[in-house]
Ligand SMILES: Cc1ncc(C[n+]2csc(CCOP(=O)(O)OP(=O)(O)O)c2C)c(N)n1
């Protein structure tokens with residue numbers, strides 16, 4: 256059934272459909288509506304879960320860690336400073352191979368404090384060993400949230416579902432909420448192989464010295480690389496059940512013979528899709544939607560870049576002193592191609608700066624304008640000349 | 644053979660923490676953890692903050708724990724315990740959760756998570772093994788380090804006499820959460836410690852136990868003296884053994900004959916600078932510490948009246964047929 260729902264409300268309901276045993280989250284804009292909606296679902300008796308009203312994001316993630324280790328399906332959500340406060344725990348959750356699911360309502364990082372959308376938060380923890388999936392719209396946010404539990408539990412890896420703050424979390428969209436029966440069939444009850452249980456006492460989180468540490472990292476790395484299979488499987492099974500796919504690892508659209516490609520993540524993809532539909536000059540380029548940022552799908556990426564001469568990689572975050580993280584990673588992935596497209600890296604929409612459809616033609620001109628990296632939507636009038 | 648020793652060895656006794664771990668000889672924390680898990684029994688799940696106990700019990704691929712055990716970070720033992728407890732509740736399991744941490748992981752960096760756990764009324768027993776410094780990282784001061792004690796970050800010198808600040812009164816802060824039960828205990832009084840663990844285990848809700856646990860390495864004494872020094876800690880009044888119910892003092896272990904604090908101080912290297920000849924500051928600090936002990940005795944009414952089988956001299960006397968307690 257189609258419903259008009261706010262992104263956060265839809266995500267909260269999708270999470271509820273997954274019957275999490277334990278939920279813990281702490282308010283922070285623009286994630287707050289998710290924890291509020293979950294609280295209301297619990298208050299109204301529509302969600303039976305242990306809702307732990309923690310005193311910080313640090314404890315939210317820690318509660319999810321403990322709950323997962325004790326064998327319950329565990330969920331948390333946060334954003335920006337909250338993600339950074341969780342950072343230490345995030346590495347722990349993945350290092351212990353606990354299948355926690357987290358929604359990251361992507362937001363800029365301070366200082367200066369800024370509550371609006373960019374990808375600085377999830378990028379700052381890109382090496383935390385989690386699967387990171389980005390959503391282009393709220394239907395994908397709903398569908399990916401449910402898929403996330405299936406992927407996490409199949410791989411014993413935590414999954415971070417990235418949704419653009421405000422642009423998605425606070426926007427009303429008409430979307431399809433799956434029904435409970437469908438989700439129950441898609442997502443069997445959670446059984447954790449290493450559950451804390453006095454009948455089979457295990458020690459989890461032990462000290463590992465130099466003689467074993469590299470091997471734990473290799474195993475974790477291998478698991479993340481192999482999670483590609485689980486991500487594709489979860490999306491295929493979802494498509495079989497609902498008729499909808501979120502695009503697996505990545506998707507490409509646009510004319511076959513286009514020589515320019517634009518690669519983006521998150522809601523920018525929807526903006527550019529719309530632009531390709533309605534603006535003149537739309538036939539010129541391919542649009543690559545990167546859904547999986549971790550594991551980084553370099554092979555699939557090389558495949559869709561065959562035949563391109565130029566690729567514009569749009570970052571919504573900046574690694575100061577380097578440039579765009581996504582740009583750098585794409586560039587290194589494409590190095591292995593015989594005829595790799597030239598990569599032009601731009602950042603857009605930092606700290607919530609609006610990215611209108613009109614940005615699309617500008618992007619198509621980037622190959623002639625940008626070597627290396629540039630923040631494309633700067634207003635030079637607001638900068639000291641020396642800072643340009 | 645019915646030698647008493649072999650009879651004892653054949654007695655079924657549950658051990659949550661096995662021998663063979665890598666603690667220093669005479670480690671109070673190892674002893675305390677053994678006593679706590681022994682009294683709590685097998686139907687528990689433990690969480691452990693980073694610190695000596697975590698490190699010396701679980702060098703992969705070995706573990707000294709016979710009960711399920713979870714370590715995550717230095718500052719989140721209470722929060723992961725909250726998560727474990729929430730999960731058990733969701734699953735309808737009745738296993739008791741025990742969170743453990745050192746004084747650093749409890750008084751300092753994990754304090755917020757602990758306060759949150761108490762406020763939310765999780766059914767968790769939190770045990771703090773108080774050895775009064777960050778031992779795992781090489782003896783740095785914590786907010787539990789006694790006033791004037793020497794650590795590597797509170798060294799004495801021309802301008803300092805060891806730690807400048809007071810030992811944080813954590814139990815009073817715990818009491819302010821109005822939890823059903825909180826207590827202090829000492830490895831020098833194992834019967835008392837066991838009883839307090841069992842008491843806490845029976846309570847549905849958050850409970851807290853602060854266990855004074857000498858660290859021969861950090862306190863600067865021989866490993867064979869741990870119990871003696873812990874006992875002096877109690878007998879001087881520096882580490883009062885009390886029980887709190889809903890924030891009110893419910894009982895104390897009376898001190899039969901209060902011992903002057905110098906008897907406690909002079910046995911430990913961490914207070915050595917308080918005995919340097921002719922340094923008036925040393926005498927002042929000794930007096931200061933005596934005043935703190937006197938204050939504790941006064942505040943909690945620790946001065947017993949007459950011999951009591953449960954006072955500081957009676958409580959560790961082993962009697963035929965067990966301790967004289969119902
Ligand atoms: C966030 C963080 N900061 C610092 C450390 C380093 N560290 C590990 S254990 C420890 C001290 C532990 O002291 P305490 O809790 O008193 O336990 P003890 O070793 O004395 O038993 C410190 C400082 C850490 N692991 N994590």
Ligand code: SF4
Nearest residue numbers: 666667670695858860
């Ligand atoms: S340093 Fe102290 S606390 Fe750590 S193992 Fe040795 S005696 Fe125990």
Ligand SMILES: [Mg+2]
Nearest residue numbers: 745746776778
């Ligand atoms: Mg300590």
